[in-house]
Amino acid sequence: MGPKPGQKTALITGCSPGGIGHALCLEFHAKGVHVIATARNPAVLSEMAAMGMTTLTLDVTKEGSIKACHDEVSKLTGGKLDILVNNAGRTHTHPATDLSIPDVRETFETNVFGVMAMCAAFSDLLIASRGLIINIASLAAVTPYVFGSAYCASKGAVTAYSRTLRLELKPFGVRVMVAMTGTVRSQIASRTHRTLPEGSIYERVRAIFERRLTFSQSNPATMDTTQYARKLVAKALAPEWPLLLRAWFGRPDWFWAGGWASKVWLGQCIGEWVTDFIMYRMMGMKTLEKVLREEQRTKKLE
Template sequence: MGPQPGQKTVLITGCTPGGIGHALAMEFHAKGVHVIATARRTAVLAEMGALGMSTVALDVTNAESIKTCHAEVAKITGGTLDFLVNNAGRTHTHPATDIDMDDVRETFETNVFGVMAMCQAFADQLIAAKGLIINIASLAAVTPYVFGSVYCATKGAVVSYSRTLRLELKPFGVRVMVAMTGTVRSQIASKTHRTLPADSIYQRVKELFETRLTFSQNNGTVNTEDYARQLVSKALKSESPLLLRSWFGRPDWFWAGGWAGQTWLATWLGEWVLDFALYRKMKLAHLDQVLKQEAAQKKLV
């Protein structure tokens, strides 16, 4: 079933149940927007299809998959797209000194290059509708999220890319919103398979690393549905002049999720505030103590 005449449409990447994309799809659907839900395997979207949403297979790291999806969406919508939500993402928790470059490239393929490829591919449909791109970024883009340097780098790239994209598409009537997402209940940290290499310099504080693997799900974490409700509400607002957008219209920047308010405030106070806070929050002072104890033991030998 496709959209009804005059019904707005939204394409969301990464809609596997249990994640932010799924919650956004359900909320857009509840608000009367025709949802085009995507995932690598459409089988996981069966219940969404039964609700009347369109379901399309999509791998944002594969050019042919994006091309095929573009063609299918054009058939569904008639060649226009009101909203593109780039939600598909991959977590990456490893100390910067322990990263595997092939693993890093996979994360950039999904979190950065996939976003770029989707914006490029669907620009024509968005321009036809004078639509809105919503790029799901993270507080990690502006915080020193310990043991997450690669993830931070990808989200920082999305933020910088989005700012420029916003200006480039403005003459065509397409807007770009960046979602600065804090801790939200999702499946992104459900896979805790990452381990420290045996020779890691952080083996001495292995417990800190293991705690960090699920940090986003245990610290001020906001319910996925609440986050989705806030974001969709903002996305569906009418346009307002630049100076009024943050309060009355669709904002350029959407801050929500656990720690979002505190982080926003800290960005105005200076990066030292976040450096100080994260160093304490991640208990790196414990590593300081361990290293001092090791140094003292060496002197006694």
Template structure:
């Protein structure tokens, strides 16, 4: 870990998943620019050398490992004097596979990082957050309320983060610890670099081209630049606290919709689920698949679904 000393009275933040090219990396730089003492983390310390060179503290952290989390807490406790003003749970993985093709071991891996890692971090660092009357920032996604086709496992994991955060916010209110959920839209990131192939015999083989295109969707549709996203997230985190009734319009927001397409999805949650369903069905070309199998049935050839 890099050796950087916190100044008296300086606020501190721990950010998970700060690999270069990702959201966490940009958030670390933005908090640092705002004068906050930043502790950036990633599984491998060497990927954080650029941040360390800028005067940012770095620590190795695997959010799926209890031992790694415990070691990280010990180092953060020492660095900050037992206080933590912000915890940003950003570490995550994407998982773009049709629901009927899912490998459950892969699903468990997704939940270990996206859900259980968030829970474990909040449990481990709650005492430091209470000491500072701090703020937890959980990075969720607009995938949680929307039918993001071929992303059922990822959507479910982010939906779990949303529900967990909603309860966590109430349970920590007596201790003056707050919770913000970032409903992230499409943002420039390395998270979509992995491209999957359909499993043999998949129901979606007739639209394999659309499946391949879908895997890059977050990087090709109204994608917000990572630095812009980070700037908005940090600006919200540093806003003053206002009464709960006013938080939708003033001060720090409990629910912060940010990134490409986030406003559109937010409106969909208000106007009716049918809008999101219809939009997703059309946008991802599922009508093409319905027509294909309709023709196969009519001709009485092709797959037997018994």
């Protein structure tokens, strides 16, 4: 079932149940937008298909998959797309000194190159409708999220790319919104995580590393996925306002929501030293200092 005449369309990547993409599909659908939900395995989207959404196969790391999806969407919508939400992403929690570069490349393939490929491939449909691109970034882009250097780097790349993309597409009437996402409830904590390799310099604080693996889901500030989706969709569908008023009344260039979002935003205004100070202690680096000092003291006594 395709969109009705005059109905807005939204293509969302990474829509497996339990995550932000799935919640965004449900919220856009509830607001009367024709949703095109995608996943590498479309079988997991059967519930949404039954609700009247279009479901398509899409792997954002595969050029052929992106092209096939583009062609199907173009036929479905008559060559237009109102909203593209680049949500598909990959977590990556590992100390910087323990990173496997092939593993990092896989993270960038999904989190960065997948976003770039989708924007390039669907630009013609978005230009035709003077549409909106929403790139789901993270507070990690501007926060020293200990043991998340690869993930932080990938989201930092998305924010930098989006800022330039915004200016390049402005003459064509296409808007670019970056979602600076804090901690949001999802199924991420139930996935298989990386482990510290043998000989890691962080073996001495393994417990801190293991707590960090599920921090986004276990801390009290984490926002409900439905609440996050409701806030984002409301902003995405808001009318246009002049530049200086967008953040309050219209579709903002930067959307901040999720656990810790307001605090990180404030920290950016005051100075990054504030965020560094808080994150260093919150993530257990002061504990590591104490462990190292005790090791040095013991060596001196031997």
